[in-house]
Amino acid sequence: xxxxxxxxxxxxxxxxxxxxxxxxxxxxxxxxxxxxxxxxxxxxxxxxxxxxxxxxxxxxxxxxxxxxxxxxxxxxxxxxxxxxxxxxxxxxxxxxxxxxxxxxxxxxxxxxxxxxxxxxxxxxxxxxxxxxxxxxxxxxxxxxxxxxxxxxxxxxx
Numbered sequence: 001x002x003x004x005x006x007x008x009x010x011x012x013x014x015x016x017x018x019x020x021x022x023x024x025x026x027x028x029x030x031x032x033x034x035x036x037x038x039x040x041x042x043x044x045x046x047x048x049x050x051x052x053x054x055x056x057x058x059x060x061x062x063x064x065x066x067x068x069x070x071x072x073x074x075x076x077x078x079x080x081x082x083x084x085x086x087x088x089x090x091x092x093x094x095x096x097x098x099x100x101x102x103x104x105x106x107x108x109x110x111x112x113x114x115x116x117x118x119x120x121x122x123x124x125x126x127x128x129x130x131x132x133x134x135x136x137x138x139x140x141x142x143x144x145x146x147x148x149x150x151x152x153x154x155x156x157x
Contacts, residue, residue, distance in 0.1 A: 010037055013079060013099050020077040031062050035070050039080060045094040045121055071095065085118060085150065094121075105129065105149040112154050119155070 014033055021028050038054060039046070048071065052064050074080040081098040085108050107122040133144050 006041075009100060010040055013040055016079065016099065017074075017077060020073070026073065031060075031066060032070050032073065034060055035062065035067060036074065036079065039074070039095075040097050040099075042097070045083065045085075045096045047092055047094050083148070083150075085121065103146070105151075107151045107153070110152065110154050 013036060017032065017036055018028065035051070035055070038051065048064065048067055052067055055062050071080065075082055079097070079099050080095045083094045083096065083106070085094055085106070102125065104123045104125045107124060108118060109120045109122065111117045111119040129149065133147060137144055
């Protein structure tokens, strides 16, 4: 993505956040926009600790509590997506930006001989999954709004 498109995307998500905050009656703070911009500049999944360290490295003075609260707002606004990839601690959630992303699934690769330490997360999209979703909708007379699919494994020798 070129710099101009990235700038346009940042402007778009900031406007989505502004409208969401206004609709919900939340305060329109500069910290929320700074956190959102940092998230949308990332190219990978992140957790709250990652984001907090990044903010500290860049000399932004936000508390971890502010980040947790802001993450909840972003989730509700549809700006980020939450994942539980099976990290060592079950309370550890990962997040990714979601506003411009299409539906995709994840392959979680663990390091060999580790206690479920993640080596890599690969995102993929397979049209057969859409076919399965369509079949389920038809068979059960439902509309599926979203889904999550995770495969877990280790690399072959």
